Amino acid sequence: MTQTSIPTRTPQRVLGEPIDRVDGHVKTTGAAQYSGDHLYPDLAHAALVHATVPRARITHIDTTAADSLPGVHAVITHHNAPRLQPPPKPTLLNLPTLAAGTSVNYLNTDEVHWNGQPVAVVVADSLDIAREAAQRIRVTYEELPATVDFEQEEPNAVPQKNSALSDGGGKKGDAVAALKSADVSVDLRFSTPMQHHNAIEPHTTTAVWNGKALTVHDGTQHIDWTRRHLALRFKLPLNDVRVISTFVGGAFGGKTNVWAGTILAVVAAKVTGRPVKLALSREGVYRTTGGRTPSTQRVALGADADGQLTALIHTSVTQMGRVGGYAEQVVSQSRHLYDAENILVQQHQLTLDSIANGVMRAPGESIGSFALEAAMDELAHRLDLDPIELRMRNEPDRNPMDGKLFARRGLREAYARGAERFRWADRTPEPRSMRDGRWLVGTGVATAFHPAWVFPANVTMRLSADGDVLVRCGFHEMGMGAATAFTQVTAHALRVPLDSVRIEYGDSDLPIGPGAGGSAQTASVSRAILDAAAKLKKDLAALARRNNTSPDEAPATILSRAGRTHHEVAVGADRGIGRLAGQVRFMSTLLRERRKYVKAACGAQFCEVRVDSDTGEVRVTRWLGVFDIGTVVNAKTAASQLRGGIVMGIGAALGEETLVDGHTGRIVNANLAEYHVPVHADVPRIDIECLGDPDPTMPLGVLGAGEVGIVGVAGAIANAVHHATGLRVRDLPITLDKLL
Amino acid sequence: MRRFTYVTANTVTDAVKTKATTPNAKYLGGGTNLVDLIRADIEHPDTLIDITRLPLADVEEISTGAVRIGALTRNSHAAAHPLIRTRYPVLTQAILAGASGQLRNMATVGGNLLQRTRCHYFYDTAAPCNKRSPGEGCAALNGGYTRNHAVLGTSRNCIATHPSDMAVALAALDAVVETESAEGNRRIPIEDFHKPPGETPYSETTLGENELITAIELPVLPPARNSRYRKVRDRSSYAFALVSVAAALETENGRITNARLALGGVGTHPWRARTAESVLKGAPATESTFREAAEAELSTATLLPDNAFKAPLAVRTITATLTSLT
C-alpha cells in the first residue's frame, strides 16, 4: 500500500454536490449483480402456471405432459408442495406482518382467489424448458361466483374507519352546508385506472438451501421484512435466513411486499434440492404482484367571490382484494393543501376477487392530487382567477384540517420561482387561445405534496487508522443512488474525504436498514449515520484524552497513538430487548411528532402541452418542477429522482392503464406493448429546481425526493389540456378519444 | 417455449421443397412475430425454416419501371432505400411508423405482411378466440375490451384489427405480392391477399400453405410521389395505430385527377378505401370534398361503444392528411 495516496485526500464540500454514482461503473458495465445474476453451479429455473379463472376450486391438475419433458425436475402443485405456515395476519403491532402480499398460502390450497394466481410451479434445467412444461399443464376448475368488476361493485363500497396510522376520513366544520351556500362552486367526479409499476427488472428470486439454512437473492424494497416473512413461512430460526438484495432494478413500491414468486422460488429449491432462479415473466409480474388500485373520486369546492375556499370535499372509492390489500390514502393531501373553512374527506373501499392492491409511487397522493388539482383549476376558471393566484389565496399558515404546524413549507416560494422561470405570465388565460399551426397550445400547473417519514435504521461505523471509514447498513439501492448519498452524508458528518468512505448495503447480514418506502430511506439512514458519527467523535475524544493526545488531532493519529487499528460504533440493535426498545421509541416519537407537525415535501409543477386539433393527440412539450425537498444530499441523483417521478406521472396522465376484463377479472394487457408507459418521444426536457433549505425537524433537513415528483403531474397535464382545448378530461388516462 | 427443429434454406427451391416435405413447418423471417407467438403458445410449428439467407433481400427497379422489394428485405432497409423514399414516400413513412428501430432491423417485408393481429384475447390462451381456436367464441365480442378493435370488415366471429402499417401503404399503392411454391409462381394483387374474417377468421390470407413470398412489386405510380402516411396512436412512438391513413393525391387545376387512400387500425385487413376514392375522383380538391369522401368510407362502419371513436377519428385524419397533400 502506498502512503502517498492519503495526503491527497483533502476534505471537500460534499453535501448537495452532484457527485457521480459510486456504483455507476458496475452498473453501466454489467458487473453489478442483480438477483437473477447469481449463476450457482447446478442452478435450476422455475416457471409459474397461473389460474385462468377468478374464483374456483381446482378439481384436477394434469401434469403428465409436463412431467415427461426431458429436463424437467419437478412439477409442484398443491398435491405435492411442502406444507408452509400460513401468512400472518397483518397487524400494525408487528410491522413485518405487513410484508405478505396476499393471505393465500400458495400451493397449499386448492382454492383460486384471483385470475392469475399461481397454481403450479415447474422446475427445469433451463427457463425455456420450464416455460414449455408450464404451458403443458392442464388445470380443471370448479368455478365459483366472483366479483371482479370495479364499476359494478362501486355502490357497495364501505366508508373506511380511522386507525392508528391510517385515517379513513375527517372533517372540519360543515362542508356540505358551506358548499351549498358558496358564491361559486364545482362538484366533480374523477376516475383513475389500475396501474402497474413496470420496473425494468421483473421480480426475480434466486433461492439456495444450504442444509437447513436458506439464502435468497431477491430484488426487494424491504430486506428485513422479507427475511422475517420467509423465516415464519418456512419455520426457520431467523439466523438461518439470509436475504441479499445488492441491486434492485427498479421497484416503485412493487417490491415492498413478498409476492408469490419469492415464496415459490424457495419452495422450488426445497423440493428439488437445487439452487433455483425464478424470474417472473412480464406477464407474471402483472398476474402475481399487486398494482395501484383504480379509483373514483369526488371533489367539490366552494369559494367566495374572491376565491377564498369555504368548502372542500374530497371522497374516494378504491379497491382491495379479498385476499389482502390496503386502503389507498387518496384524500390525504386534501387535509394539508388548502385553507378551506370547512373540510370533509372520506375514503371508501370495495372488495373484489382480485389480487391485493399494492403500493405504487406516492400511493394516494399521486391519484388524489389529480382530482384535487384539476378541481382547483376548474374553480379558478369559474372565478376568472389565475390558477396560481387561487392557490396563493388559499395557501395556509397552519395545517388546514387541525391547525398543526408545518415543519416547513416552501410552496409560495416554489410557485413564485417557477412562474418566473417558466414565464407563466406569457400565457393568455382563455382556453383554446394559443396555437402553433395545427397544434393547440396550453399550459397548466399543479401542486405536488408528499408526507415525509423517518423509520428506524441501524448502522455500524468503523474508522480505521489509515483513515478509511466503513458504514454498514442493510438499506436498498433500487436505482435512486442511495449508496452515493450515504457516502456523502458520512463524509460530511465525519469531515473526511469521499473516497475514504465505503458503504456496505443490501444484505440481511448487515445491521437492519429501513424499508425503501415512503421516500424515507435517505432521512432514516442519514439520521443513523449522523448519530454514529457523533458517537464516533465522542469516543475518539475520550480516547484522545486517555492517551494525552489533543482531540484536534486527525482521527487516524488518535487511533494510532492509542495503539488501535480501528474503532467501531453501532447505532440501534438488531435483536433482543434493544430492538424492541428501538421500535417502541420509534413509534412513540412518530406519534408525538405527528401530533405536533405536518412534515412534507412539496412542489409546483409547470407544463406546456400541445394537442393536435385534428386527432386529439397530446404531446407534453415543456416541464418545470420546483420542489421543496429540504436538504438536497446530491443534486444529480435528487434531480433524477424527481425527473423520474415526472416521467412516471406523464405515463399516468396520458397512457398507463391496466385493463381488467369485466367478466373474468383477468388483466388483458399484461405486457409492455399494450400497457403504454411513456417512450422517449413522449418526454420533453424536464427542468428541475430545488429550493434547498433544510427542514428543521428532519434528520439532516432531508424531506425525501422519491415520490413527490409524480404528484401533481397528471393534474398539471389535465389543466394544460383544458387550457389548450377547452375540454376537461376527468378520467385518466387522457387518451385522444376523450378529446375528439 | 415449445421446442422446434431449426433448419436454414439457401435457395428458394430449397426453401419451398423443405417446406413441402416437412410436416408442420413454418418459414422464419425476422422472427419478431412468429417467435413471440410460439412463446405465447399460439403457434406450434415443429420446424422453422430460416429463409433470411435467401437472395431476396434487396430493392431494385425492373425493366417495366416498377420497383421490386425482395421478401427478405429488412423493414429498415426497405424504408431507407432511395427508390422507395423518392417514389413511394408513403411506404417509407408507413414502415418507419411501425414498431421500433430494433424490430425494424430484424423484420422482413414478407413477415410484415403476414404478422398476426394484436387483439388481447387472441394473445391470451385463457380467452376464447375464433381466430386461434375455430368455433371457440370471441371474448372481445362477448363484452370484452374492444377499444383497439376494427370497425370495418368485421364479422360476427371476429373484429380483430390487422396491425401492419406497411401493408396499409402497400394497399394504397396497388402492390402485387409475388410467390413461389412447388406448383409454380403467382402474382397476387395486395387487395386479394388479406381476407376479411367472415366465417373463417383463422384463415387470414389467400397464400397457400407452402407458398413462399418472394417479392412485393410496386407499380409505376406517379401520384405516389405526393403521398403521406399519417398514424394516430396512444403515444408518440412504439404503439399500434388507432387509425392510420395512407394517401396519395394528384390534382390538376384544383380538381382531383388521381387519389389513393387506404386505412389502418380500423380494418380487419389493410383497408383500401375504394368508396372514398370514388367520391374524390374528379371532385374539387377541397377540405369539404375530403370530409365527404371520408364520411362515405366510414358510413358502413360497425361501431361498438369502446371503438366508436375510430369513425370520427378516421374522418378527421383522412381529411387532414388529404388536405396536407394539396
Ligand SMILES: Cc1cc2nc3c(=O)[nH]c(=O)nc-3n(C[C@H](O)[C@H](O)[C@H](O)COP(=O)(O)OP(=O)(O)OC[C@H]3O[C@@H](n4cnc5c(N)ncnc54)[C@H](O)[C@@H]3O)c2cc1C
Ligand atoms: C412490440 C412490437 C411492436 C410492433 N409494432 C408494430 C407497429 O407499430 N406496426 C407494425 O406494422 N408492426 C409492428 N410490429 C410487428 C412487426 O412489424 C412484425 O413483427 C414484423 O414485421 C414481422 O416480420 P418478421 O420478418 O419478423 O416475421 P416473422 O415473425 O419471421 O414471420 C411472421 C410470419 O410470416 C411468415 N413468413 C415470413 N416470411 C415469409 C415469406 N417470405 N413467405 C411466407 N411466409 C413468411 C412466417 O412463417 C410467420 O408466420 C411490432 C412488433 C412488436 C414485437
